[in-house]
Amino acid sequence: MKLRTFAIALVPALALTAAACGGGSEETTSASGKKLTKVSLTLNWYPYGEHAPFYYGVKQKIYEKHGIDLEIKAGQGSQKTVQATGAGQTDFGWADTPALLAAVDKGMPIKSIGVYLQTTPASVQAFETTGIKTPADLKGKKIAGTAGDALSRTFPVFLKKNGLAETDVRIQNTDPAGKMAAVMSGQADGLVGFANDQGPIMKDKSKKATTALRFSEHGLNFFSNGLMVGERKLKSDGDLVKRMVAATSESWTAAQKDEAGAVASMAGASDQLPPVPVVTEQFKATLGLLHTDATKGKAPGVNTEADWKTTIDVFHQAGVISKAQAPAEYWQADTAPQG
Incomplete structure (x- = not known):
């Protein structure tokens, strides 16, 4: 649903093949000598204010603390990000929950590991x-x-x-x-x-x-953007998934406390990044979307089964999915943020 035109770098075919086949994760070394796992995260679209916590987490070395060398990639819309994540062409995806529901409805092996925008924009x-x-x-x-x-x-x-x-x-x-x-x-x-x-x-x-x-x-709320992973990665590298979830929730928590720093961390994220005042307004608006009444006071990314059911029902009613399945078919609750 975003409105900008952009170019996205092509991932080498060999890397895509290795990821799709469940190949081992690449290791890098931090400046301090710590061994890190190279991890790719594909966004729903070109970087804008909503994505500030990811860049902040990298800049503040939150991902590094969890043993992750995070590479943030532009996306081409939520549907394509979901497809790439389910196919193993990216380690993790950040995309709209309706796109995930529709993909699961068609048999794609992908799971949410925490919706962050729980009030729809x-x-x-x-x-x-x-x-x-x-x-x-x-x-x-x-x-x-x-x-x-x-x-x-x-x-x-x-x-x-x-x-x-x-x-x-x-x-x-x-x-x-x-x-x-x-x-x-x-x-x-x-x-x-x-x-x-x-x-x-x-x-x-x-x-x-x-x-x-x-x-x-005006009477209609449902889940929006969140973190997701292909089931193959979830099963083959559960420890990495848990570290990614912990680092992401921690990054969003920290970014909320330093809005100016979070916005500043996006400098140079892309040639088409909006002006700082726009990114600031986008991020402030995003922070107002993080919770429902059921999750107020909880960490970013913590979901409830009742809220999942509400979202599933909305999109079943709208015809986005043909069958309303249990939340567990879309959401890996035991891996998502808990606190």
């Missing part, structure tokens, strides 16, 4: 001048979306929960990169996207105030 984003403040304001409006993706398939559920019919809103289908352009050019009144991503970018580029009509504030 899904929203209708628009310029303030459109007057979109409540669901009722959507009636008669043209909203940009991408046909078939998880948010567009849950949008009708959001409308129904708020007393609107699908026909009350005109949908302008476009590719993910075209949604923001449609809004900024006036071809659409708003877009369905993530409030911690596109909104701050639109405001920065246009110098206009934006609004976000959040699904979570």
Whole structure:
């Protein structure tokens, strides 16, 4: 659901083959002489503010403390990240939970090892001048979306929960990169996207105030982005998975306490990284998504079975998955953060 165009470095075919075949992990040595396991993490998209804790964890040597030499790679959307993770082409993935649900529904061997964005950033984003403040304001409006993706398939559920019919809103289908352009050019009144991503970018580029009509504030919440691993890696290198989980939860905890430092740690992450004020706003918005009522006060990435069931039910209702299975089919609870 992100809106930037980027180039991603190709992974050597030999490395992909070795990973897919469950080859042994490469070892490196830190500056202090500590033996580390080389680990790849593929993001859901090109780096933006949401990803600051990973870069902060590297800079603060939190991953190194857990014996990990972490390589952070750009992604090409959650679906592709899930596919690469399930196939063993990357050690770990950071992607949207609906994409994982859909992959498991099709038989892909992949598990969540902790959802971090437990309050969905899904929203209708628009310029303030459109007057979109409540669901009722959507009636008669043209909203940009991408046909078939998880948010567009849950949008009708959001409308129904708020007393609107699908026909009350005109949908302008476009590719993910075209949604923001449609809004900024006036071809659409708003877009369905993530409030911690596109909104701050639109405001920065246009110098206009934006609004976000959040699904979570109007009767529809579900899990969003989290850490995941292929079942082959989970079974063959359980110790590494536990170390990765511990390091990631610790990095997110530390980043919350040093927002400026977390944002600064992203310097040089990519040529297309948004300006510092945008990254800062994106990260602040992300921190407001880390918990549900059931997990407040707990470490980042700690989930409950009840929240998983809610998410599964939402996407079963939306038709993203054909069968609503038990949370254990999607989530490796004993490996995910516990405290």
